[in-house]
Amino acid sequence: xxxxxxxxxxxxxxxxxxxxxxxxxxxxxxxxxxxxxxxxxxxxxxxxxxxxxxxxxxxxxxxxxxxxxxxxxxxxxxxxxxxxxxxxxxxxxxxxxxxxxxxxxxxxxxxxxxxxxxxxxxxxxxxxxxxxxxxxxxxxxxxxxxxxxxxxxxxxxxxxxxxxxxxxxxxxxxxxxxxxxxxxxxxxxxxxxxxxxxxxxxxxxxxxxxxxxxxxx
Amino acid sequence: xxxxxxxxxxxxxxxxxxxxxxxxxxxxxxxxxxxxxxxxxxxxxxxxxxxxxxxxxxxxxxxxxxxxxxxxxxxxxxxxxxxxxxxxxxxxxxxxxxxxxxxxxxxxxxxxxxxxxxxxxxxxxxxxxxxxxxxxxxxxxxxxxxxxxxxxxxxxxxxxxxxxxxxxxxxxxxxxxxxxxxxxxxxxxxxxxxxxxxxxxxxxxxxxxx
Numbered sequence: 185x186x187x188x189x190x191x192x193x194x195x196x197x198x199x200x201x202x203x204x205x206x207x208x209x210x211x212x213x214x215x216x217x218x219x220x221x222x223x224x225x226x227x228x229x230x231x232x233x234x235x236x237x238x239x240x241x242x243x244x245x246x247x248x249x250x251x252x253x254x255x256x257x258x259x260x261x262x263x264x265x266x267x268x269x270x271x272x273x274x275x276x277x278x279x280x281x282x283x284x285x286x287x288x289x290x291x292x293x294x295x296x297x298x299x300x301x302x303x304x305x306x307x308x309x310x311x312x313x314x315x316x317x318x319x320x321x322x323x324x325x326x327x328x329x330x331x332x333x334x335x336x337x338x339x340x341x342x343x344x345x346x347x348x349x350x351x352x353x354x355x356x357x358x359x360x361x362x363x364x365x366x367x368x369x370x371x372x373x374x375x376x377x378x379x380x381x382x383x384x385x386x387x388x389x390x391x392x393x394x395x396x397x398x399x400x401x
Numbered sequence: 402x403x404x405x406x407x408x409x410x411x412x413x414x415x416x417x418x419x420x421x422x423x424x425x426x427x428x429x430x431x432x433x434x435x436x437x438x439x440x441x442x443x444x445x446x447x448x449x450x451x452x453x454x455x456x457x458x459x460x461x462x463x464x465x466x467x468x469x470x471x472x473x474x475x476x477x478x479x480x481x482x483x484x485x486x487x488x489x490x491x492x493x494x495x496x497x498x499x500x501x502x503x504x505x506x507x508x509x510x511x512x513x514x515x516x517x518x519x520x521x522x523x524x525x526x527x528x529x530x531x532x533x534x535x536x537x538x539x540x541x542x543x544x545x546x547x548x549x550x551x552x553x554x555x556x557x558x559x560x561x562x563x564x565x566x567x568x569x570x571x572x573x574x575x576x577x578x579x580x581x582x583x584x585x586x587x588x589x590x591x592x593x594x595x596x597x598x599x600x601x602x603x604x605x606x607x608x609x610x611x
Contacts, residue, residue, distance in 0.1 A: 210575075210576040210577050212577065214429075214431060214451060214587070216427075216429060216453070216457055216589075235457070237429055237451045237452065237453040237454065237457050238431075238451050238452075247452075247454050248454060251455075267530075267533040267534055268484075268533050269484040269485070269528075269532070269533055271528065271530070271533060273530075273533075273534065289455060323528070323530045323533075323534075323537070323539070323541070325485075325528055325541065325543075327543065329528075329541050329543045329568065330528075330541055331528070331530065331539040331540055331541040331570055331571075332539075333538075333539050333572075356539060356570065356572065357570045357587060358541045358542075358568060358569060358570035358587070358588065360543070360566070360568050363543055363566065363568070364564075364566040364593050365566055365568055365591065366425045366426070366427070366591055366592075366593070366594065366595065368425070374568075376429065376568065376570065376587060376588060376589055377570060377587060378431070378577075378587055380575065380576060380577065382576055
Protein backbone atom coordinates (compact mmCIF):
# COMPACT_ATOMS: atom_id res chain seq x y z
CA UNK A 185 0.00 0.00 0.00
CA UNK A 186 2.82 2.35 0.92
CA UNK A 187 4.51 1.62 -2.41
CA UNK A 188 1.28 2.31 -4.30
CA UNK A 189 0.74 5.62 -2.47
CA UNK A 190 4.30 6.70 -3.18
CA UNK A 191 3.92 5.82 -6.83
CA UNK A 192 0.65 7.74 -7.13
CA UNK A 193 2.13 10.78 -5.43
CA UNK A 194 5.11 10.77 -7.74
CA UNK A 195 2.91 10.35 -10.80
CA UNK A 196 0.60 13.12 -9.61
CA UNK A 197 3.48 15.42 -8.78
CA UNK A 198 5.09 14.89 -12.14
CA UNK A 199 1.95 15.76 -14.09
CA UNK A 200 0.35 18.49 -12.03
CA UNK A 201 0.13 21.90 -13.65
CA UNK A 202 1.42 24.73 -11.54
CA UNK A 203 1.08 28.47 -11.81
CA UNK A 204 4.38 30.21 -12.35
CA UNK A 205 5.21 33.86 -12.53
CA UNK A 206 5.54 34.78 -16.18
CA UNK A 207 8.47 36.67 -17.59
CA UNK A 208 7.80 40.40 -17.78
CA UNK A 209 6.05 41.15 -21.04
CA UNK A 210 5.14 44.63 -22.15
CA UNK A 211 2.28 44.98 -24.60
CA UNK A 212 1.62 48.18 -26.47
CA UNK A 213 -1.27 50.18 -27.82
CA UNK A 214 0.16 53.08 -29.82
CA UNK A 215 -2.11 55.99 -30.52
CA UNK A 216 -2.42 59.46 -31.98
CA UNK A 217 -5.01 62.08 -31.33
CA UNK A 218 -6.02 65.54 -30.30
CA UNK A 219 -6.81 67.13 -27.00
CA UNK A 220 -8.59 70.21 -25.84
CA UNK A 221 -8.42 72.02 -22.57
CA UNK A 222 -10.00 74.95 -20.87
CA UNK A 223 -6.63 76.12 -19.56
CA UNK A 224 -3.73 75.09 -17.37
CA UNK A 225 -4.82 76.67 -14.10
CA UNK A 226 -6.34 74.89 -11.14
CA UNK A 227 -9.85 73.78 -12.01
CA UNK A 228 -9.32 73.72 -15.76
CA UNK A 229 -10.16 70.54 -17.64
CA UNK A 230 -8.29 68.41 -20.16
CA UNK A 231 -9.93 66.01 -22.62
CA UNK A 232 -8.35 63.76 -25.21
CA UNK A 233 -9.62 61.76 -28.18
CA UNK A 234 -7.34 59.33 -29.95
CA UNK A 235 -7.13 56.45 -32.34
CA UNK A 236 -4.72 53.54 -32.25
CA UNK A 237 -2.39 52.88 -35.15
CA UNK A 238 -0.79 49.83 -33.59
CA UNK A 239 -2.06 47.27 -31.12
CA UNK A 240 -0.28 44.18 -29.86
CA UNK A 241 -1.55 41.11 -31.76
CA UNK A 242 -2.29 39.34 -28.47
CA UNK A 243 -5.41 41.47 -28.08
CA UNK A 244 -6.94 40.21 -31.32
CA UNK A 245 -7.82 43.59 -32.77
CA UNK A 246 -7.60 43.90 -36.56
CA UNK A 247 -7.13 47.56 -37.35
CA UNK A 248 -7.76 46.94 -41.02
CA UNK A 249 -11.42 46.23 -40.38
CA UNK A 250 -12.08 47.91 -37.05
CA UNK A 251 -10.81 50.86 -35.07
CA UNK A 252 -9.66 51.27 -31.52
CA UNK A 253 -10.52 54.69 -30.17
CA UNK A 254 -9.56 56.36 -26.91
CA UNK A 255 -11.35 58.92 -24.81
CA UNK A 256 -9.91 60.41 -21.66
CA UNK A 257 -11.93 62.81 -19.62
CA UNK A 258 -12.66 64.15 -16.13
CA UNK A 259 -9.06 65.33 -15.80
CA UNK A 260 -8.95 68.54 -13.81
CA UNK A 261 -5.84 70.61 -13.17
CA UNK A 262 -4.91 70.43 -9.50
CA UNK A 263 -2.00 72.81 -9.73
CA UNK A 264 1.09 73.80 -11.61
CA UNK A 265 4.67 74.52 -10.66
CA UNK A 266 7.37 76.40 -12.55
CA UNK A 267 10.21 73.89 -12.48
CA UNK A 268 12.65 76.13 -14.33
CA UNK A 269 13.94 76.35 -17.85
CA UNK A 270 10.65 77.75 -19.03
CA UNK A 271 8.92 74.48 -18.17
CA UNK A 272 5.79 74.10 -16.07
CA UNK A 273 4.80 70.88 -14.35
CA UNK A 274 1.04 70.42 -14.19
CA UNK A 275 -0.66 67.79 -12.06
CA UNK A 276 -4.15 66.47 -12.70
CA UNK A 277 -6.93 64.88 -10.74
CA UNK A 278 -7.96 61.30 -11.25
CA UNK A 279 -9.67 60.89 -14.60
CA UNK A 280 -11.05 58.15 -16.77
CA UNK A 281 -9.92 56.46 -19.95
CA UNK A 282 -12.14 54.39 -22.17
CA UNK A 283 -11.07 52.48 -25.28
CA UNK A 284 -13.64 51.22 -27.75
CA UNK A 285 -13.37 48.58 -30.46
CA UNK A 286 -15.57 49.60 -33.34
CA UNK A 287 -16.08 47.92 -36.75
CA UNK A 288 -17.87 51.01 -38.03
CA UNK A 289 -14.54 52.89 -38.20
CA UNK A 290 -16.47 56.12 -38.08
CA UNK A 291 -14.39 58.23 -35.72
CA UNK A 292 -14.47 61.87 -36.68
CA UNK A 293 -12.81 64.64 -34.71
CA UNK A 294 -14.85 67.36 -36.34
CA UNK A 295 -13.95 70.84 -35.16
CA UNK A 296 -14.40 72.79 -31.94
CA UNK A 297 -15.02 69.87 -29.58
CA UNK A 298 -17.22 68.70 -28.09
CA UNK A 299 -19.28 68.54 -31.25
CA UNK A 300 -21.76 66.33 -33.05
CA UNK A 301 -19.16 63.63 -33.80
CA UNK A 302 -16.62 64.02 -31.01
CA UNK A 303 -16.60 62.32 -28.64
CA UNK A 304 -19.69 60.36 -29.77
CA UNK A 305 -17.95 58.55 -32.67
CA UNK A 306 -15.05 57.67 -30.36
CA UNK A 307 -17.18 56.03 -27.69
CA UNK A 308 -19.36 53.78 -29.84
CA UNK A 309 -18.67 50.11 -30.43
CA UNK A 310 -17.68 47.62 -27.74
CA UNK A 311 -15.87 48.66 -24.59
CA UNK A 312 -12.33 47.29 -24.98
CA UNK A 313 -10.83 48.86 -21.88
CA UNK A 314 -11.79 51.26 -19.16
CA UNK A 315 -9.55 52.57 -16.46
CA UNK A 316 -9.04 55.15 -13.80
CA UNK A 317 -6.23 57.54 -14.72
CA UNK A 318 -4.07 58.43 -11.77
CA UNK A 319 -0.93 60.46 -11.20
CA UNK A 320 -1.14 62.24 -14.54
CA UNK A 321 1.58 64.85 -14.84
CA UNK A 322 2.36 67.10 -17.79
CA UNK A 323 5.61 68.92 -18.41
CA UNK A 324 4.80 71.86 -20.65
CA UNK A 325 7.61 73.76 -22.37
CA UNK A 326 7.42 77.43 -23.19
CA UNK A 327 7.00 76.60 -26.90
CA UNK A 328 3.83 74.61 -26.24
CA UNK A 329 5.32 71.16 -26.55
CA UNK A 330 5.78 68.72 -23.74
CA UNK A 331 5.37 65.30 -22.23
CA UNK A 332 2.75 63.59 -20.13
CA UNK A 333 2.74 60.40 -18.12
CA UNK A 334 0.49 58.62 -15.70
CA UNK A 335 -0.75 55.23 -14.67
CA UNK A 336 -4.07 53.48 -14.85
CA UNK A 337 -6.15 51.20 -12.71
CA UNK A 338 -8.02 48.91 -15.08
CA UNK A 339 -11.71 48.72 -14.28
CA UNK A 340 -13.40 46.96 -17.19
CA UNK A 341 -13.65 46.05 -20.83
CA UNK A 342 -12.99 43.00 -22.95
CA UNK A 343 -9.21 43.34 -22.76
CA UNK A 344 -9.27 42.90 -19.00
CA UNK A 345 -11.85 40.15 -19.15
CA UNK A 346 -9.75 38.33 -21.73
CA UNK A 347 -5.99 38.32 -21.77
CA UNK A 348 -5.19 40.94 -19.18
CA UNK A 349 -6.80 40.22 -15.85
CA UNK A 350 -3.78 41.26 -13.74
CA UNK A 351 -1.97 43.76 -15.90
CA UNK A 352 -0.37 47.03 -14.89
CA UNK A 353 -0.90 50.02 -17.14
CA UNK A 354 1.01 53.19 -17.83
CA UNK A 355 0.10 55.97 -20.20
CA UNK A 356 2.47 58.51 -21.68
CA UNK A 357 3.55 60.45 -24.70
CA UNK A 358 4.18 63.83 -26.14
CA UNK A 359 1.97 66.71 -27.08
CA UNK A 360 2.49 69.67 -29.33
CA UNK A 361 0.59 72.87 -29.30
CA UNK A 362 1.47 75.93 -31.30
CA UNK A 363 4.74 74.40 -32.46
CA UNK A 364 4.04 73.73 -36.11
CA UNK A 365 2.27 70.43 -35.62
CA UNK A 366 -0.96 70.00 -37.51
CA UNK A 367 -3.97 70.88 -35.41
CA UNK A 368 -7.65 70.63 -36.06
CA UNK A 369 -9.64 73.79 -35.47
CA UNK A 370 -10.75 74.00 -31.89
CA UNK A 371 -8.33 71.38 -30.56
CA UNK A 372 -5.45 72.75 -28.56
CA UNK A 373 -2.88 69.98 -28.85
CA UNK A 374 -1.80 67.06 -30.99
CA UNK A 375 -1.00 64.01 -28.87
CA UNK A 376 1.15 60.98 -29.67
CA UNK A 377 1.86 58.24 -27.19
CA UNK A 378 1.64 54.67 -26.04
CA UNK A 379 -0.36 52.75 -23.50
CA UNK A 380 2.05 50.24 -22.00
CA UNK A 381 0.49 47.09 -20.60
CA UNK A 382 2.75 45.15 -18.28
CA UNK A 383 1.83 41.52 -17.89
CA UNK A 384 4.52 40.90 -15.27
CA UNK A 385 2.05 39.78 -12.63
CA UNK A 386 0.21 37.29 -14.80
CA UNK A 387 0.79 33.56 -14.49
CA UNK A 388 1.77 30.77 -16.82
CA UNK A 389 0.93 27.08 -16.55
CA UNK A 390 3.87 24.70 -16.33
CA UNK A 391 4.39 21.00 -15.72
CA UNK A 392 6.20 19.92 -12.55
CA UNK A 393 9.12 18.81 -14.68
CA UNK A 394 9.43 22.33 -16.02
CA UNK A 395 9.35 23.72 -12.51
CA UNK A 396 12.20 21.45 -11.42
CA UNK A 397 14.18 22.41 -14.49
CA UNK A 398 14.04 26.03 -13.40
CA UNK A 399 16.07 25.19 -10.32
CA UNK A 400 18.36 22.52 -11.71
CA UNK A 401 20.80 24.85 -13.43
CA UNK B 402 -5.01 85.51 -82.64
CA UNK B 403 -8.46 85.13 -81.17
CA UNK B 404 -8.47 81.48 -82.27
CA UNK B 405 -5.11 81.01 -80.54
CA UNK B 406 -6.58 82.39 -77.30
CA UNK B 407 -9.48 80.01 -77.59
CA UNK B 408 -7.15 77.06 -77.98
CA UNK B 409 -5.24 78.20 -74.90
CA UNK B 410 -8.46 78.27 -72.90
CA UNK B 411 -9.32 74.77 -74.07
CA UNK B 412 -5.92 73.52 -72.92
CA UNK B 413 -6.47 75.11 -69.53
CA UNK B 414 -9.90 73.56 -69.22
CA UNK B 415 -8.49 70.12 -69.96
CA UNK B 416 -5.51 70.54 -67.67
CA UNK B 417 -4.80 68.95 -64.33
CA UNK B 418 -5.62 71.07 -61.34
CA UNK B 419 -4.78 70.43 -57.73
CA UNK B 420 -7.58 69.20 -55.54
CA UNK B 421 -8.29 69.86 -51.89
CA UNK B 422 -5.82 69.09 -49.16
CA UNK B 423 -6.11 65.72 -47.47
CA UNK B 424 -6.72 65.14 -43.77
CA UNK B 425 -3.92 65.18 -41.20
CA UNK B 426 -0.74 63.61 -42.54
CA UNK B 427 2.32 62.40 -40.72
CA UNK B 428 4.92 59.66 -40.44
CA UNK B 429 4.35 58.11 -37.03
CA UNK B 430 7.36 56.22 -35.71
CA UNK B 431 8.47 54.21 -32.70
CA UNK B 432 12.15 53.62 -32.07
CA UNK B 433 15.22 53.51 -29.87
CA UNK B 434 17.76 56.27 -29.43
CA UNK B 435 21.31 56.52 -28.21
CA UNK B 436 22.49 59.82 -26.79
CA UNK B 437 25.99 61.29 -26.85
CA UNK B 438 28.00 61.47 -23.66
CA UNK B 439 29.15 65.04 -24.19
CA UNK B 440 29.01 68.02 -26.50
CA UNK B 441 30.42 67.18 -29.92
CA UNK B 442 29.14 63.63 -29.71
CA UNK B 443 26.34 62.43 -31.93
CA UNK B 444 22.84 61.07 -31.41
CA UNK B 445 21.29 58.22 -33.37
CA UNK B 446 17.79 56.81 -33.52
CA UNK B 447 16.43 53.72 -35.24
CA UNK B 448 12.71 53.29 -35.61
CA UNK B 449 9.82 51.71 -37.45
CA UNK B 450 7.09 53.72 -39.12
CA UNK B 451 3.59 52.72 -38.08
CA UNK B 452 0.84 51.90 -40.49
CA UNK B 453 -1.87 54.28 -39.46
CA UNK B 454 -4.35 52.69 -41.81
CA UNK B 455 -7.45 54.72 -42.37
CA UNK B 456 -6.86 56.61 -39.17
CA UNK B 457 -3.59 58.33 -39.93
CA UNK B 458 -2.56 59.17 -43.46
CA UNK B 459 1.11 59.23 -44.36
CA UNK B 460 2.29 62.24 -46.39
CA UNK B 461 3.23 59.84 -49.20
CA UNK B 462 1.20 56.70 -49.88
CA UNK B 463 3.13 53.76 -48.41
CA UNK B 464 2.63 50.05 -49.09
CA UNK B 465 2.68 48.57 -45.60
CA UNK B 466 1.22 45.29 -46.83
CA UNK B 467 4.39 44.44 -48.73
CA UNK B 468 7.13 46.54 -47.20
CA UNK B 469 8.54 47.54 -43.87
CA UNK B 470 9.32 51.23 -43.49
CA UNK B 471 12.07 52.27 -41.12
CA UNK B 472 13.43 55.64 -40.07
CA UNK B 473 17.01 56.36 -39.14
CA UNK B 474 18.48 59.51 -37.62
CA UNK B 475 22.27 59.66 -37.41
CA UNK B 476 25.15 62.01 -36.81
CA UNK B 477 23.03 64.53 -34.98
CA UNK B 478 25.65 66.47 -33.06
CA UNK B 479 25.07 67.69 -29.53
CA UNK B 480 25.85 71.40 -29.72
CA UNK B 481 24.79 72.49 -26.25
CA UNK B 482 24.45 70.14 -23.33
CA UNK B 483 22.02 72.28 -21.38
CA UNK B 484 18.28 72.40 -20.80
CA UNK B 485 17.12 71.86 -23.43
CA UNK B 486 19.89 70.01 -25.21
CA UNK B 487 20.39 71.41 -28.68
CA UNK B 488 21.45 69.33 -31.66
CA UNK B 489 22.27 70.11 -35.30
CA UNK B 490 23.66 68.64 -38.45
CA UNK B 491 22.11 65.19 -38.50
CA UNK B 492 20.69 63.11 -41.29
CA UNK B 493 17.31 61.45 -41.49
CA UNK B 494 16.28 58.70 -43.90
CA UNK B 495 13.13 56.68 -44.41
CA UNK B 496 13.81 53.26 -45.90
CA UNK B 497 11.54 50.79 -47.62
CA UNK B 498 12.52 47.16 -47.32
CA UNK B 499 10.77 43.93 -48.18
CA UNK B 500 13.53 41.56 -47.20
CA UNK B 501 14.13 41.97 -43.49
CA UNK B 502 12.45 42.64 -40.23
CA UNK B 503 13.95 45.48 -38.26
CA UNK B 504 15.92 44.19 -35.29
CA UNK B 505 17.24 46.58 -32.66
CA UNK B 506 20.15 44.25 -32.02
CA UNK B 507 21.31 44.76 -35.62
CA UNK B 508 20.91 48.36 -36.69
CA UNK B 509 21.80 47.48 -40.27
CA UNK B 510 18.31 46.00 -40.59
CA UNK B 511 16.95 49.54 -40.34
CA UNK B 512 19.12 51.08 -43.04
CA UNK B 513 18.84 48.47 -45.76
CA UNK B 514 16.44 48.69 -48.68
CA UNK B 515 15.53 51.74 -50.72
CA UNK B 516 15.84 55.26 -49.34
CA UNK B 517 12.36 56.65 -49.88
CA UNK B 518 13.16 60.05 -48.44
CA UNK B 519 16.38 61.45 -47.06
CA UNK B 520 17.24 64.79 -45.60
CA UNK B 521 18.73 66.73 -42.74
CA UNK B 522 17.60 67.34 -39.21
CA UNK B 523 18.50 70.98 -39.24
CA UNK B 524 17.73 71.44 -35.56
CA UNK B 525 16.51 69.48 -32.58
CA UNK B 526 15.87 70.41 -28.97
CA UNK B 527 15.55 67.68 -26.37
CA UNK B 528 13.88 68.43 -23.07
CA UNK B 529 14.89 65.88 -20.47
CA UNK B 530 12.70 66.63 -17.47
CA UNK B 531 15.02 64.74 -15.18
CA UNK B 532 17.23 67.82 -15.48
CA UNK B 533 14.51 69.68 -13.56
CA UNK B 534 12.76 66.95 -11.59
CA UNK B 535 15.19 64.12 -10.86
CA UNK B 536 12.50 61.45 -10.62
CA UNK B 537 11.20 62.14 -14.13
CA UNK B 538 12.11 59.65 -16.86
CA UNK B 539 10.18 61.25 -19.71
CA UNK B 540 11.14 63.93 -22.10
CA UNK B 541 10.19 65.52 -25.37
CA UNK B 542 11.91 66.63 -28.52
CA UNK B 543 11.08 69.13 -31.17
CA UNK B 544 13.00 69.76 -34.36
CA UNK B 545 12.95 70.56 -38.04
CA UNK B 546 13.53 68.33 -41.05
CA UNK B 547 14.33 69.33 -44.63
CA UNK B 548 13.96 66.58 -47.23
CA UNK B 549 16.70 66.70 -49.85
CA UNK B 550 16.79 63.30 -51.51
CA UNK B 551 15.35 59.84 -51.83
CA UNK B 552 13.53 57.87 -54.49
CA UNK B 553 10.23 59.64 -53.86
CA UNK B 554 11.37 63.17 -53.13
CA UNK B 555 9.92 64.37 -56.41
CA UNK B 556 6.45 63.40 -55.23
CA UNK B 557 6.65 66.29 -52.79
CA UNK B 558 6.36 69.74 -54.30
CA UNK B 559 9.61 71.73 -53.87
CA UNK B 560 7.85 74.23 -51.66
CA UNK B 561 6.70 71.45 -49.35
CA UNK B 562 10.06 69.71 -48.88
CA UNK B 563 11.47 71.94 -46.15
CA UNK B 564 10.47 72.80 -42.64
CA UNK B 565 8.77 69.59 -41.56
CA UNK B 566 8.24 69.17 -37.85
CA UNK B 567 9.98 66.44 -35.90
CA UNK B 568 8.25 65.73 -32.61
CA UNK B 569 8.97 62.93 -30.18
CA UNK B 570 8.38 61.69 -26.69
CA UNK B 571 11.43 60.23 -25.00
CA UNK B 572 11.48 57.77 -22.13
CA UNK B 573 14.53 56.32 -20.45
CA UNK B 574 12.48 54.32 -17.97
CA UNK B 575 10.11 52.51 -20.31
CA UNK B 576 9.77 48.76 -20.08
CA UNK B 577 9.99 48.79 -23.86
CA UNK B 578 13.59 49.99 -23.88
CA UNK B 579 15.77 47.61 -25.86
CA UNK B 580 19.19 46.55 -24.53
CA UNK B 581 21.99 48.84 -25.60
CA UNK B 582 19.84 51.93 -26.04
CA UNK B 583 19.31 54.98 -23.86
CA UNK B 584 15.74 55.96 -24.65
CA UNK B 585 12.50 54.91 -26.27
CA UNK B 586 11.28 57.48 -28.79
CA UNK B 587 7.68 57.68 -29.93
CA UNK B 588 7.18 60.45 -32.40
CA UNK B 589 6.30 61.71 -35.82
CA UNK B 590 7.60 63.68 -38.76
CA UNK B 591 5.02 65.86 -40.41
CA UNK B 592 4.63 68.74 -42.82
CA UNK B 593 3.36 71.98 -41.39
CA UNK B 594 0.16 71.45 -43.31
CA UNK B 595 -1.06 68.39 -45.19
CA UNK B 596 0.59 68.06 -48.56
CA UNK B 597 -1.84 68.88 -51.31
CA UNK B 598 -2.03 65.88 -53.57
CA UNK B 599 -2.43 66.42 -57.27
CA UNK B 600 -5.86 65.30 -58.35
CA UNK B 601 -7.41 65.42 -61.78
CA UNK B 602 -10.42 67.67 -61.65
CA UNK B 603 -12.66 69.03 -64.37
CA UNK B 604 -13.04 72.74 -64.81
CA UNK B 605 -16.65 72.38 -63.85
CA UNK B 606 -15.64 70.84 -60.55
CA UNK B 607 -13.14 73.63 -59.96
CA UNK B 608 -15.81 76.25 -60.63
CA UNK B 609 -18.16 74.42 -58.31
CA UNK B 610 -15.65 74.91 -55.48
CA UNK B 611 -16.26 78.62 -55.73
